[in-house]
Amino acid sequence: VPLMIYAPRVLDHTERISWLTSHIDVAPTLLDLLGVEQGREFEQGNALWNPGLQKRTTFFLGRHLLGADGYYADGNFFMWNYMSDATYAGRQLHFDPAQVLASNSPAAAEVRRTISRLVALQEVWAQHFASGQLVRGALSAAPSR
Numbered sequence: 001v002p003l004m005i006y007a008p009r010v011l012d013h014t015e016r017i018s019w020l021t022s023h024i025d026v027a028p029t030l031l032d033l034l035g036v037e038q039g040r041e042f043e044q045g046n047a048l049w050n051p052g053l054q055k056r057t058t059f060f061l062g063r064h065l066l067g068a069d070g071y072y073a074d075g076n077f078f079m080w081n082y083m084s085d086a087t088y089a090g091r092q093l094h095f096d097p098a099q100v101l102a103s104n105s106p107a108a109a110e111v112r113r114t115i116s117r118l119v120a121l122q123e124v125w126a127q128h129f130a131s132g133q134l135v136r137g138a139l140s141a142a143p144s145r
Helices: 023-034 051-055 106-129 133-141
Strands: 058-062 068-073 076-081 086-090
Touching (some): 068 106, 086 106
Antiparallel strands (some): 058 068, 068 076, 076 086
């Protein structure tokens, strides 16, 4: 999704970002541009211009809506279609039958393993915070502004 942030009093030049970013990077970017330093302990993501984002694995989760999950890592996009159990790899976030990985290949196993690990992490995270007690406790312990 193209995004333009206009901050003429903060930056004196155009900064083009050539790497993949995520929506979780928008809030840290805006807070950095506004000079906000306090109250950011629960923040996720990084400023869009952080070159470390080039090395991050970014997930695209659509299992419940589209029947597939995917991710971007090391310049490649990967997808696991749960309906067909097919895995894909390509340089763009668009897959065709020529990009299906052999189902018994190490590459297909790695795609399934990577996505399964994130899904398992989500489940543990959801169970951990399901009661809301930990979240409420953390928020009440945060310094007031």
